[in-house]
Amino acid sequence: MVNVRPAWESIARSRRAWLTALIVLPACAAGVLLDQAFAQRLPLWLEIPTLIIFVLLFAWISAGFWTALVGFVLLLRGGSHKTPGSPEQRLVQPRPQVKTAILMPIYNEEVERVAAGLQATYRSLALAGALSHFEFFLLSDTRDPAVWLKEEMAWSALCKALQGFGRIHYRRRPVNNKAKSGNVADFCRRWGKDYEYMVVLDADSVMRGETLLRLLEMMEGNPQVGIIQTQPLAVNRETLYARLQQFAHRLYGPLFSTGLRFWQLGDGHYIGHNAILRTAPFVQHCALPVLPGRPPLGGALLSHDFVEAALMAKGGWEVWFVPGLEGSYEEVPPTLIDDLKRDRRWAQGNLQHLRLLSSEGLRSAHRFLFVNGAMSFLAAPLWGLFLLLGGVAAWHWQSPLGLGGVALDNAWTVEPLPLWIFGITATLLLAPKFMAIFWVFWQRDLAVRYGGLWRLGWSVLLETLFSVLMAPIRMVFHSQFVIQALLGRSVRWGAQVRGDQATSWGDALGSFGWCSAMGLILAALLYPLLGGWHFGWLLPILLGLSAAVPLAVLTSRASLGRAARARGLFVIPEEYCPPLELQGLAQGRLVDLPQFTGDPFVQVVVDPQLNAIHAALQRNRPGVWPKAAALCHKALALGPQHLTGRERNILLSDRHSMLALHRAVWSLADEERIADWGVALPEGA
Amino acid sequence: MFKDDSTYSVNPDLHHDIFVVEKNAPVIRRIEHYLARLQLSDAQRLWIRGQVLARMNAPAEKEALYGLAFATVQTALATLADGDEMDGRLDLWAGMEGQREEGEKRARWLQRQMQPPLLRQPMASRPLNRSLWAACLRFLDLLAFRRHTAAVRRALQGEY
Numbered sequence: 001m002v003n004v005r006p007a008w009e010s011i012a013r014s015r016r017a018w019l020t021a022l023i024v025l026p027a028c029a030a031g032v033l034l035d036q037a038f039a040q041r042l043p044l045w046l047e048i049p050t051l052i053i054f055v056l057l058f059a060w061i062s063a064g065f066w067t068a069l070v071g072f073v074l075l076l077r078g079g080s081h082k083t084p085g086s087p088e089q090r091l092v093q094p095r096p097q098v099k100t101a102i103l104m105p106i107y108n109e110e111v112e113r114v115a116a117g118l119q120a121t122y123r124s125l126a127l128a129g130a131l132s133h134f135e136f137f138l139l140s141d142t143r144d145p146a147v148w149l150k151e152e153m154a155w156s157a158l159c160k161a162l163q164g165f166g167r168i169h170y171r172r173r174p175v176n177n178k179a180k181s182g183n184v185a186d187f188c189r190r191w192g193k194d195y196e197y198m199v200v201l202d203a204d205s206v207m208r209g210e211t212l213l214r215l216l217e218m219m220e221g222n223p224q225v226g227i228i229q230t231q232p233l234a235v236n237r238e239t240l241y242a243r244l245q246q247f248a249h250r251l252y253g254p255l256f257s258t259g260l261r262f263w264q265l266g267d268g269h270y271i272g273h274n275a276i277l278r279t280a281p282f283v284q285h286c287a288l289p290v291l292p293g294r295p296p297l298g299g300a301l302l303s304h305d306f307v308e309a310a311l312m313a314k315g316g317w318e319v320w321f322v323p324g325l326e327g328s329y330e331e332v333p334p335t336l337i338d339d340l341k342r343d344r345r346w347a348q349g350n351l352q353h354l355r356l357l358s359s360e361g362l363r364s365a366h367r368f369l370f371v372n373g374a375m376s377f378l379a380a381p382l383w384g385l386f387l388l389l390g391g392v393a394a395w396h397w398q399s400p401l402g403l404g405g406v407a408l409d410n411a412w413t414v415e416p417l418p419l420w421i422f423g424i425t426a427t428l429l430l431a432p433k434f435m436a437i438f439w440v441f442w443q444r445d446l447a448v449r450y451g452g453l454w455r456l457g458w459s460v461l462l463e464t465l466f467s468v469l470m471a472p473i474r475m476v477f478h479s480q481f482v483i484q485a486l487l488g489r490s491v492r493w494g495a496q497v498r499g500d501q502a503t504s505w506g507d508a509l510g511s512f513g514w515c516s517a518m519g520l521i522l523a524a525l526l527y528p529l530l531g532g533w534h535f536g537w538l539l540p541i542l543l544g545l546s547a548a549v550p551l552a553v554l555t556s557r558a559s560l561g562r563a564a565r566a567r568g569l570f571v572i573p574e575e576y577c578p579p580l581e582l583q584g585l586a587q588g589r590l591v592d593l594p595q596f597t598g599d600p601f602v603q604v605v606v607d608p609q610l611n612a613i614h615a616a617l618q619r620n621r622p623g624v625w626p627k628a629a630a631l632c633h634k635a636l637a638l639g640p641q642h643l644t645g646r647e648r649n650i651l652l653s654d655r656h657s658m659l660a661l662h663r664a665v666w667s668l669a670d671e672e673r674i675a676d677w678g679v680a681l682p683e684g685a
Numbered sequence: 686m687f688k689d690d691s692t693y694s695v696n697p698d699l700h701h702d703i704f705v706v707e708k709n710a711p712v713i714r715r716i717e718h719y720l721a722r723l724q725l726s727d728a729q730r731l732w733i734r735g736q737v738l739a740r741m742n743a744p745a746e747k748e749a750l751y752g753l754a755f756a757t758v759q760t761a762l763a764t765l766a767d768g769d770e771m772d773g774r775l776d777l778w779a780g781m782e783g784q785r786e787e788g789e790k791r792a793r794w795l796q797r798q799m800q801p802p803l804l805r806q807p808m809a810s811r812p813l814n815r816s817l818w819a820a821c822l823r824f825l826d827l828l829a830f831r832r833h834t835a836a837v838r839r840a841l842q843g844e845y
Binding site: 005006009135156159160165170185189190191192193223266283287316355356357360361607608609613616667668669679 | 711715718719722723724747748749750751752755756759771774775777778779791792795796797798799800801803804805806807808809810811813814815816817819820823838839
């Protein structure tokens with residue numbers, strides 16, 4: 001390798017200059033035209049902020065439109081992997097000694113799902129004949145002792161069932177410093193030296209063996225590359241909400257990701273999972289800084305992935321996004337509530353990124369990604385403000401005196417916004433959907449995999465309807481998240497919900513009741529104030545807000561999702577013809593995991609084999625023995641149900657205590673006390 | 686690994702055993718319940734049971750009988766495994782003798798499978814100059830076409 005600028009850099013620079021022009025010039029032009037429409041109607045104090053926000057929002061949505069358009073053209077022409085420097089062009093068979101660690105950081109997750117995903121990936125790798133280059137690490141940050149024990153037993157069962165001893169590893173961190181990024185960093189410090197590459201997965205990720213091998217070949221053939229990110233497809237969910245998301249990701253995603261790749265080239269992004277990383281430069285450059293001040297905008301970074309990509313690029317390494325590589329999967333949150341919970345964490349993390357904008361040495365592409373990420377959430381309050389200003393403007397028109405004394409004679413018939421602006425905005429937002437349909441139509445067999453062209457059309461129509469209704473709900477919640485972050489309210493690190501759990505009416509009322517009430521109250525207030533014509537413009541927003549509670553409940557139902565699927569709606573190609581690894585995932589849920597019918601702690605104390613496995617995996621910790629002895633006495637005298645989670649963790653982390661407790665329970669003479677441990681036998685058994 | 690069945694006797698004194706079992710029925714029932722949870726061969730189970738029954742002859746208070754019986758089970762398991770009883774229980778679960786190093790304990794082996802040997806290295810964040818003033822100066826430099834980046838990328842031969 002030589003230290004000369006690679007060819008793709010100048011290509012990327014010119015493309016980004018075009019993108020900037022395509023975003024900025026039309027936004028400014030639209031602003032000037034709108035100003036002409038406003039000039040005679042609004043006072044200056046209302047006109048200026050409305051125009052500024054309009055230009056910002058217009059630029060924001062036009063960036064998406066141009067990205068989709070470029071992606072559409074590229075897809076019709078056969079992909080984006082032919083640019084000089086693309087890692088797909090240089091594949092080299094991995095050297096025999098090369099080792100890649102597949103990391104699966106977990107935190108109080110549903111163990112069966114984690115084990116099933118790991119099994120599916122493991123078996124797919126074995127099928128691809130590439131197992132010798134890969135080792136798996138389950139990196140647990142779990143605090144709940146019951147989940148910890150399930151993870152440990154799942155690990156031992158998986159190793160036994162897959163003959164994966166020495167290839168599947170498990171580590172639980174007793175201290176969860178810096179959440180997921182800290183977990184990965186802990187791996188790097190302990191074992192990173194031994195693995196040239198690492199693939200980071202999420203708890204719900206599945207990757208095809210051939211895809212992992214291809215990533216490894218790309219890394220071997222491109223020693224200048226630090227990170228290669230795949231585009232994970234959303235699969236496997238059954239609730240209506242998740243199926244809508246899956247469908248939208250699968251149908252529109254390729255356009256956006258191909259377009260994104262076109263602008264980014266070697267300055268790509270990293271989303272924290274389903275990617276391969278070169279370990280040594282990651283260790284050298286990607287340890288995350290701690291921002292001065294306290295959370296939410298200071299302290300440890302909540303959203304680590306974008307920053308890690310930026311630091312990797314700052315260190316002189318390329319980061320590539322390869323959307324064309326298939327066989328990478330993830331799952332989306334099952335309900336609107338869960339999605340918003342995740343958004344809240346992301347909102348805080350992305351706002352923190354703004355404090356890194358001035359950092360020396362970062363590539364401009366990554367600074368843009370920071371702004372783009374923050375705008376995903378800042379756009380909500382901006383939109384809200386725009387609506388508010390629009391409402392004030394409409395009231396101003398309706399008022400015979402007007403706020404600035406410029407009343408209009410024909411106020412009832414004047415549009416709140418010129419129709420051409422509405423037309424352009426709708427085109428920018430809806431055009432990617434039509435492009436996606438056209439692209440599916442263009443690919444001969446693809447329409448069938450979406451349930452046929454007719455059903456695809458219906459699915460897009462319904463998905464658009466749901467998006468329109470949910471957009472105002474997201475707007476108010478995202479605005480709330482931004483305001484809370486700015487006011488200094490931080491979010492806590494919580495486990496994600498990964499099962500298809502329906503939202504109850506009570507929960508929906510608790511979370512969205514205020515939203516529905518706000519929609520209804522606004523509707524009641526605005527109709528007499530604005531009149532039918534202006535009110536009609538706000539109707540989709542007020543309708544979405546008012547319907548928040550039933551929308552949250554109904555879209556969380558797996559039965560409705562299944563009914564939609566039975567009618568061929570929101571079907572994705574991976575459901576029409578499931579790939580082997582996803583079939584394996586469904587089967588994997590059933591294989592060989594120890595079943596805990598009661599309290600896992602009690603079972604690990606009582607069962608001779610589970611106790612031996614768990615105790616063998618712990619060290620003797622003489623430091624805790626005095627405390628542990630007292631806890632053993634408490635458990636034996638009062639029963640295990642009287643131990644707190646923390647007390648159980650103390651006992652569970654010491655081998656000597658677990659062996660002693662096992663012996664003591666089986667030696668109990670009192671039949672009542674031993675019944676607490678589930679050991680008592682019926683008379684005559 | 687567990688001793689071969691042929692290396693120990695499993696010929697119990699049935700007449701004497703019936704007497705002991707009748708006398709200590711609840712204790713024996715619990716021990717059998719415990720043994721049923723282990724994947725023992727018939728010979729192993731019978732031998733351990735025989736060891737327990739032999740110990741039940743010794744005079745002991747009722748309260749101590751459960752402890753005595755269970756301690757005997759653990760001693761017997763350790764004897765069968767030629768080591769400690771926890772390794773014995775692990776052996777019964779894993780049954781993968783070939784992968785262990787000579788003389789390596791099962792518990793140590795399992796720990797090694799769970800976590801490979803450590804190869805520690807430091808990973809600390811590098812200083813990041815986030816000063817707004819410095820950023821403004823860099824921006825002015827950029828406008829004046831005096832561009833400089835922190836690190837020059839590595840290009841492959843034939844790519845630049």
